[in-house]
Amino acid sequence: MVTSTRVEPAGSGYAQWPAMLVPGAQLSEVMASEAMLRRFLSGLPGVDQVGTELRAGALSTRSIKSDAKLWALDMAVRMVDLTTLEGADTDGKVMSLCAKARRPDPANPSVPAVAAVCVYPDLVAVAKDSLAGSTVQVAAVATAFPSGRAGRQVKLADVRWALEAGADEIDMVIDRGAFLSGRYNMVLDEIRAVREVCGAAHLKVILETGELETYDNVKRAAWLAMLGGADFVKTSTGKVSPAATLPVALVMLEAVRDFHEVTGRRVGVKVAGGIRKAKDALRYLVLVNETVGEAWLDPSGFRFGASSLLNDLLMQWTKQQLHCYVRPDDFSQE
Amino acid sequence: MHWEYAPAPQAQDIVELRPSYGLFIDGEFSDPDDGTSLETVNPATEQVLARVAAAGPRDVDRAVTAARRAYQQTWGPMPGRERAKYLFRIARLVQERARELAVLETLDNGKPIRESRDMDIPLVAAHFFYYAGWADKLEYAGFGPSPRPLGVAGQIIPWNFPLLMAAWKLAPALAAGNTCVLKPAETTPLTALLLAEIIQQADVPPGVVNIVTGDGLTGEELVLHDGVDKIAFTGSTEVGKRIQRAVAGTSKHLTLELGGKGANIVFEDAPIDQAIEGIVNGIYFNQGHVCCAGSRLIVQESIADAVIDRLKRRLQTLRLGDPLDKNTDIGAINSPGQLDKITELTASGIREGAERWSSPCALPDRGYWFPPTILTRVSQSHRVAREEIFGPVLSVLTFRTTQEAVSKANNTPYGLSAGVWTEKGSRILWMADQLRAGVIWGNTYNRFDPSSPFGGIRESGFGREGGRHGLEAYLDVR
Structure with a gap:
């Protein structure tokens, strides 16, 4: 009598959840057709907005002190993708950014190099040249960044151009128009096409969560990216507000954790846009630590796309050592 | 690292x-x-x-x-x-x-x-x-x-x-x-x-x-x-x-x-990660010393294993220890008397056939402590499903049909609180109508506000x- 009053919305298909989200499930099946894909994505367990924000808020009250803080500052520096994505970028600016990336604080040799420098494709060659001999990777935003509004051939050409110039990592944007209108297959196809062009290069897929409206969409987009072969899922281009937020990062971390559980493949998360303070970076690291665990506490599992963040990390680092704050001008500014 | x-x-x-x-x-x-x-x-x-x-x-x-x-x-x-x-x-x-x-x-x-x-x-x-x-x-x-x-x-x-x-x-x-x-x-x-x-x-x-x-x-x-x-x-x-x-x-x-023996009911279409948080907040908040605690998890059988696995993983991240440490999640049991009561009731659960899992966290040498604990294979007749433990111990029961969830939730002499987890709003309202409890939370648990009446x-x-x-x-x- 009770169950008869329950009318499931068409295609909710949640009964598939246990089947498709158990370790070893054949995810290739869900990509067999548009209908299967849609059914899978909309059948993912929902994300409750209030609960997600409460959890992110609760974790942001963690108090990180002394050694734990120093460890986190070191880790955060190593996770930075030092970024400049302006129309006004010059060769000189990129070169100076690269020098900073190799050696963030010349006064303190214990500060490690950052993970990568992130630029537009036309500046990849300059960056590659400046970073020769270092561990710092060159990442290029491609696929008609930031809007993604171009034809498939143009996007793929963009990626090829960046790779030919020497990019080690490609940050692509998804087609939000296609995603929001429900053409999931089109989004997936594009990610797979870029993946193919990338070859061995590291692929980060930007979801632009500020345009996705709901956490459910963030989760679905993250799954799409992972199904398409992303090495990283990335929150934002930095050109749309809101950019990265703690709850969005939490949803994406839960998605990569679940994907790892099913497939055994570890996908990283990159938060980008608006992260300027060391305190914010530490909050993200707490989120990583308590959601996906220590396996992701590494530049191969988590990245910050940022520019001014680096100097605040350095300032906090110096403060931890000298027990007093130094001036902002004690560090080079890009 | x-x-x-x-x-x-x-x-x-x-x-x-x-x-x-x-x-x-x-x-x-x-x-x-x-x-x-x-x-x-x-x-x-x-x-x-x-x-x-x-x-x-x-x-x-x-x-x-x-x-x-x-x-x-x-x-x-x-x-x-x-x-x-x-x-x-x-x-x-x-x-x-x-x-x-x-x-x-x-x-x-x-x-x-x-x-x-x-x-x-x-x-x-x-x-x-x-x-x-x-x-x-x-x-x-x-x-x-x-x-x-x-x-x-x-x-x-x-x-x-x-x-x-x-x-x-x-x-x-x-x-x-x-x-x-x-x-x-x-x-x-x-x-x-x-x-x-x-x-x-x-x-x-x-x-x-x-x-x-x-x-x-x-x-x-x-x-x-x-x-x-x-x-x-x-x-x-x-x-x-x-x-x-x-x-x-x-x-x-x-x-x-x-007292109470609150039912926290999780349907298979629940927002699962938030439901896990809600279960944790329902029974491990304040060491479970909460009269409206969600001490009975009543979970739909199709997702029961997945929920319990995730819950165990989550409990291992709870930090038990010095209550004055700002990062502590689980503090001390208030008195030796209460600790005895929790210990005794948990032991009775095991004697009656329940399976115990406790978070493998280290307990301090001094003071009164009890690790976050889950009892599975609990049936309605067990003491741990009927009596208020008033500690960080969760009794897990499963259900197949909605009607079964309602009757299990209501099969208690108490009637203080309940929680319902589902993405379907109409089901929350329907459940709220069926559950005999003074306070019913939908997709959340243990939230309080002075403007909201509370009682059993x-x-x-x-x-x-x-x-x-x-x-x-x-x-x-x-």
């Missing part, structure tokens, strides 16, 4: 503990006439924090007499808008001294500073603010054109949320024009005594609030005293029944907020605290 959080202890020098505390009667602290004293202990270290008076019959009489006098001479005749000023003042002073109150609460109770700082004390202030707003609007509360207060209220509160329960009792009583004699719990009297200082600081007229510390005997004196017009009790069902028997046949008004049915008691409904308990509405 492994990242260990460094200790982040909250400084405790903000609290000035006195070696001994007297009774707060008629606006002053005084030694007991015929009472004794008892020690209050920090449950995380077993160190004695202070000696506290235990009021005897003559002390209780002094307190009730002072409350009567204040009711007749100052507080009763005072216009509501004036009473409101005092309540607003108390609320602001609680906010000003919030850190001090939070640290003291954690020392005396054992709960993590994160909770006393972010939940207990802000809610205390919010409660006083909320009822301050009602004091001059009682005629619009829906209880007639000029509702009268009851007189002297005797209020007996438990040890799980010591100051918050004091606020839940005092704020509506005072707003409605009653005067109060409050008896804090034996093991957690200190924040109520600090509240007494705040009441002095707020210049509340003498006798309006009296605080008599002591054990069950003091409470009994208060319940039996002829000068009391109203008894409000929060605590165990067993004591609640004794109080109800004691006041039967007298003109005393009574409200009881007793059946063996969980009667009467409501909070909201407009909370005024009814302190007004003569007959």
Whole structure:
């Protein structure tokens, strides 16, 4: 009598959840057709907005002190993708950014190099040249960044151009128009096409969560990216507000954790846009630590796309050592 | 890479503990006439924090007499808008001294500073603010054109949320024009005594609030005293029944907020990661010392294994230890007696066939501790599915049909709280209609707000605290 009053919305298909989200499930099946894909994505367990924000808020009250803080500052520096994505970028600016990336604080040799420098494709060659001999990777935003509004051939050409110039990592944007209108297959196809062009290069897929409206969409987009072969899922281009937020990062971390559980493949998360303070970076690291665990506490599992963040990390680092704050001008500014 | 959080202890020098505390009667602290004293202990270290008076019959009489006098001479005749000023003042002073109150609460109770700082004390202030707003609007509360207060209220509160329960009792009583004699719990009297200082600081007229510390005997004196017009009790069902028997046949008004065995029901279409948080918040919040705790997880069988696996993974990230550390999630069990009770009931569960899993966290050497625990393979007839454990122990039951979920949830003598987790809004409403409980949360658990009434049915008691409904308990509405 009770169950008869329950009318499931068409295609909710949640009964598939246990089947498709158990370790070893054949995810290739869900990509067999548009209908299967849609059914899978909309059948993912929902994300409750209030609960997600409460959890992110609760974790942001963690108090990180002394050694734990120093460890986190070191880790955060190593996770930075030092970024400049302006129309006004010059060769000189990129070169100076690269020098900073190799050696963030010349006064303190214990500060490690950052993970990568992130630029537009036309500046990849300059960056590659400046970073020769270092561990710092060159990442290029491609696929008609930031809007993604171009034809498939143009996007793929963009990626090829960046790779030919020497990019080690490609940050692509998804087609939000296609995603929001429900053409999931089109989004997936594009990610797979870029993946193919990338070859061995590291692929980060930007979801632009500020345009996705709901956490459910963030989760679905993250799954799409992972199904398409992303090495990283990335929150934002930095050109749309809101950019990265703690709850969005939490949803994406839960998605990569679940994907790892099913497939055994570890996908990283990159938060980008608006992260300027060391305190914010530490909050993200707490989120990583308590959601996906220590396996992701590494530049191969988590990245910050940022520019001014680096100097605040350095300032906090110096403060931890000298027990007093130094001036902002004690560090080079890009 | 492994990242260990460094200790982040909250400084405790903000609290000035006195070696001994007297009774707060008629606006002053005084030694007991015929009472004794008892020690209050920090449950995380077993160190004695202070000696506290235990009021005897003559002390209780002094307190009730002072409350009567204040009711007749100052507080009763005072216009509501004036009473409101005092309540607003108390609320602001609680906010000003919030850190001090939070640290003291954690020392005396054992709960993590994160909770006393972010939940207990802000809610205390919010409660006083909320009822301050009602004091001059009682005629619009829906209880007639000029509702009268009851007189002297005797209020007996438990040890799980010591100051918050004091606020839940005092704020509506005072707003409605009653005067109060409050008896804090034996093991957690200190924040109520600090509240007494705040009441002095707020210049509340003498006798309006009296605080008599002591054990069950003091409470009994208060319940039996002829000068009391109203008894409000929060605590165990067993004591609640004794109080109800004691006041039967007298003109005393009574409200009881007793135990519970809350059902947290998770459907297969629930937002799973938030449901896990809700389960954790439902039963491991405040070490499970919560009358409305979601102590029974009733989960749909199609996702039961997945939920339990995820829950276990999540419990391993809970940080148990020094309650004053800002990163501690699980504090100490309040008393050795309570620890024994939790241990005994959990053991009975295993004897009856349940399977125990506890988070493999290290327990400190000193103090009273119990690790977050899950009991699976629990059936309805087990004691752990029927009796209130009042500790961090979750009993897991499963269901196949919605009807089964409802009957399992309702198959308890209690009726305080329940939670429903599903993405389908209509199902939450339908379930809320079917569940026999005073409070039902949808896709959340253990959330409180002063404007929302709280209370139980059946063996969980009667009467409501909070909201407009909370005024009814302190007004003569007959």
